[in-house]
Amino acid sequence: MIHERMLIGGKWVRSKNGDVMEVVNPAAGEVFAEVPLAGKSDVEDAINAADSVFSSWSRMTPFERGKYLRKASELVLKRSEDIARLLTMEQGKPLAEAEGEVIKGANILRYYAEEGERIYGRIIANEEPGTGSMVIYQPIGVAAAISPWNYPIELLAWKVGAALAAGCTLVAKLPSETPLSPLAFIKCLADAGLPDCVLNAVTGPGAVIGPVLIGSPVVKKIAFTGSTEVGREVLKGSAETLKKVSLELGGSLPMIVCKDCNLDAAVSGAVRRSFRNMGQICIAVNRIYVDFEIYEEFVERFAKATEKLVIGNGLTDKCDLGPMCTPAGVEKTISHIQDAVEKGAKVVCGGKRPEGAKFEKGYFFEPTILRDVNHNMLVMREETFGPLAGVMPFGTLDEAVELANDTRYGLAAIVFTQDISTAKRLCRDIAAGNIAVNNVDAGVINAPYGGWKDSGFGFEHGPEGLYEYLHAKHIRIRYL
Numbered sequence: 001m002i003h004e005r006m007l008i009g010g011k012w013v014r015s016k017n018g019d020v021m022e023v024v025n026p027a028a029g030e031v032f033a034e035v036p037l038a039g040k041s042d043v044e045d046a047i048n049a050a051d052s053v054f055s056s057w058s059r060m061t062p063f064e065r066g067k068y069l070r071k072a073s074e075l076v077l078k079r080s081e082d083i084a085r086l087l088t089m090e091q092g093k094p095l096a097e098a099e100g101e102v103i104k105g106a107n108i109l110r111y112y113a114e115e116g117e118r119i120y121g122r123i124i125a126n127e128e129p130g131t132g133s134m135v136i137y138q139p140i141g142v143a144a145a146i147s148p149w150n151y152p153i154e155l156l157a158w159k160v161g162a163a164l165a166a167g168c169t170l171v172a173k174l175p176s177e178t179p180l181s182p183l184a185f186i187k188c189l190a191d192a193g194l195p196d197c198v199l200n201a202v203t204g205p206g207a208v209i210g211p212v213l214i215g216s217p218v219v220k221k222i223a224f225t226g227s228t229e230v231g232r233e234v235l236k237g238s239a240e241t242l243k244k245v246s247l248e249l250g251g252s253l254p255m256i257v258c259k260d261c262n263l264d265a266a267v268s269g270a271v272r273r274s275f276r277n278m279g280q281i282c283i284a285v286n287r288i289y290v291d292f293e294i295y296e297e298f299v300e301r302f303a304k305a306t307e308k309l310v311i312g313n314g315l316t317d318k319c320d321l322g323p324m325c326t327p328a329g330v331e332k333t334i335s336h337i338q339d340a341v342e343k344g345a346k347v348v349c350g351g352k353r354p355e356g357a358k359f360e361k362g363y364f365f366e367p368t369i370l371r372d373v374n375h376n377m378l379v380m381r382e383e384t385f386g387p388l389a390g391v392m393p394f395g396t397l398d399e400a401v402e403l404a405n406d407t408r409y410g411l412a413a414i415v416f417t418q419d420i421s422t423a424k425r426l427c428r429d430i431a432a433g434n435i436a437v438n439n440v441d442a443g444v445i446n447a448p449y450g451g452w453k454d455s456g457f458g459f460e461h462g463p464e465g466l467y468e469y470l471h472a473k474h475i476r477i478r479y480l
């Protein structure tokens with residue numbers, strides 16, 4: 001049994017009242033670790049700690065701050081195998097993918113160490129002779145990060161990297177289902193010599209910790225990644241203290257497959273983006289619209305490739321897919337399949353839990369494709385956040401766009417076509433913050449990543465992600 005502590009004011013501590021929260025291995029459905037269950041006063045201590053060093057941290061040069069981030073990045077790489085094991089044990093993803101995520105986390109810290117050095121202002125000419133304007137950017141204050149369990153290191157790294165590089169101090173609320181690997185990641189920052197109190201990490205339920213962070217007048221910015229429903233609560237709660245808020249919320253990703261596409265690339269892209277991490281990705285493909293001329297061929301090839309995916313225990317088996325992270329995720333996937341089948345959809349492959357002794361206790365599910373779906377079905381309108389994709393044909397590009405835009409979400413979309421004019425038109429008309437053309441990886445760390453509609457607002461990644469933690473200040477000078 002692993003017993004971990006949280007980081008408050010430079011010390012690794014238990015919760016004041018001694019309460020703990022259990023961590024479950026989703027491949028076995030068994031508890032294997034405990035972390036502190038923070039109460040209100042623990043969270044207040046973390047906020048006060050972050051506040052106590054804001055002045056000194058924010059006045060350091062970005063070059064000095066960058067040194068800590070670079071050192072931490074190196075430590076993350078050195079410890080990547082151990083951190084990845086924790087990540088697989090608590091989240092379920094195959095070890096190789098877990099290690100990939102940890103390495104990404106290290107690269108994000110290095111990227112923001114560099115981007116911090118590129119916080120530029122502006123010199124602006126004035127109409128009146130002898131006067132001029134300057135715009136400078138300054139850190140906003142104590143920030144809070146709230147992130148989910150599907151990519152617990154990567155999503156935390158976006159926030160830690162940008163906040164610290166900008167000169168903010170931070171309280172991170174770690175995901176309840178997967179607190180161990182983020183704690184190990186945060187330990188790298190502490191061990192890199194980051195001054196005490198600059199970064200604090202609390203573990204425990206969002207419903208307890210969230211309101212304390214959101215309600216605090218000391219916290220000036222909340223970076224939230226999670227569901228649209230909780231995001232809405234975060235925004236409402238932040239109104240009282242008028243915090244700056246960025247919300248990276250749910251998605252229901254459309255993929256449009258045109259008849260002139262490279263079908264091999266479209267099929268392998270659909271497999272990867274529908275089922276990787278068991279579909280527990282905000283930019284997982286939920287719904288695929290295929291030109292009716294190639295619909296049958298696409299469905300057949302998509303199913304064939306999906307059936308080759310190997311499900312297993314991410315820690316011990318060489319596999320493509322591990323278990324889902326929570327039993328609730330399995331139940332939601334089943335409910336979306338049932339809803340679609342009742343309304344006329346057909347299961348092309350998957351649709352059930354895998355059989356065999358090794359799958360009995362964990363939260364396993366087969367990657368599932370539905371055909372003959374329509375927009376009265378949950379799978380085509382709501383986020384499943386599970387290994388489920390619906391496929392339906394389209395006739396014209398107008399129809400494809402209308403279907404793609406027919407949900408409340410607007411996080412990202414994927415387009416496969418070899419016609420540049422078609423690509424341009426789809427990129428113009430699809431209402432989403434990110435579009436991938438002939439690839440399925442819509443996010444890269446040095447370009448802005450943010451949602452439209454119910455997928456939220458504000459940015460992570462790139463300079464835009466950094467400026468979320470900065471205030472602009474206009475200075476007008478009359479030169480004497």
Ligand code: NAD
Pocket residue numbers: 146147148149150151155173174175176205206207209210211225226227228230231233234247248249250251281282283383385411451455
């Ligand atoms: P969630 O909204 O339930 O939880 C997210 C985080 O918020 C967790 O740390 C949770 O403990 C915390 N939380 C819960 N209640 C809270 C409250 N009242 N106040 C403040 N914080 C609270 O989401 P989840 O189920 O953990 O994650 C899955 C969701 O995250 C999906 O909808 C997915 O699309 C979304 N997501 C979005 C992105 C993106 O970049 N847009 C990335 C990953 C995941």
